[in-house]
Amino acid sequence: MELDAKVAAARALLAGIASGHAPAVFTTSFGAEDMVITDLIADGNIDIDIVSIDTGRLPAETYELMARTARRYPQQRIDVLFPDHQGVEAFVAQHGINGFYDSVDARKACCAARKLEPLRRALAGRNAWVTGLRRAQSVTREGLGESEYDEQYRLTKFNPLLEWSERDVWDYLRARDVPYNTLHDQHYPSIGCAPCTRAIAVGEDVRAGRWWWENPENKECGLHVHMLKPAA
Secondary structure (H helix, E strand, O other), X not given: OOHHHHHHHHHHHHHHHHHHOOOEEEEEOOOHHHHHHHHHHHHOOOOXXXXXXXXXXXXXXXXXXXXXXXXXXXXXXXXXXXXXXXXXHHHHHHHOOOHHHOOHHHHHHHHHHHHHHHHHHHHOOOOEEEOXXXXXXXXHHOOOOOEXXXXXXXXXXXXXXXXXXXXXXXXXXXXXXXXXXXXXHHOOOOOOOHHHEOOOOOOOOOOOOEOOOOOHHHOOOOOOOOOEEEOO
8 A cells, every 4th residue: 555545544544533433632752653653643623632641761762752743733732641640659669779680570550650640641532542563563562453442541552554564654744744863863763762763774673662671572661462352
């Protein structure tokens, strides 16, 4: 499928979500895919809320992109949620400030405190959740569908860019002059918290720089690993 057709399909899906599954929310971490969806929503004036989670440990480049995005799309409100301080303090007290390096369980506990707690608030009362997930991103995402029912959060989850390639994403961003994280130019294809993200080498998987000390099958923060079934 040509990129123009993929763009039209994604735009139509987003419009259908807004009209048929309201209230809907798109959660963005300001990655390249997320900037595509942000542009589609803002440019099309599509009634889908946009929410981002500030874990407190994001790279400086991500904060700079947040500011550029706000300037580029003044018509589009982007709400930023922060984790509950008591949960973060409890994690640090038990594991230490960088305890997420010590074990998979400790890393997942950090993600739970910094990401999952505010995510639950972002999704509360919603009927639909839009993400920038693509099937080609990692082995943990190969079985995704364009729409699935998330049992954990009891809503329908939509992945409008599911079949997009890396090239599709960047062709769109460049054609539309959409702002993006400057870390991408330094070989960071996937960007999360600063201590858990590194640049990748030529030939490595696009998510190899995320939690690089773990096995690939473990490398999700918990936002996208719940029991799913195809949406009706």
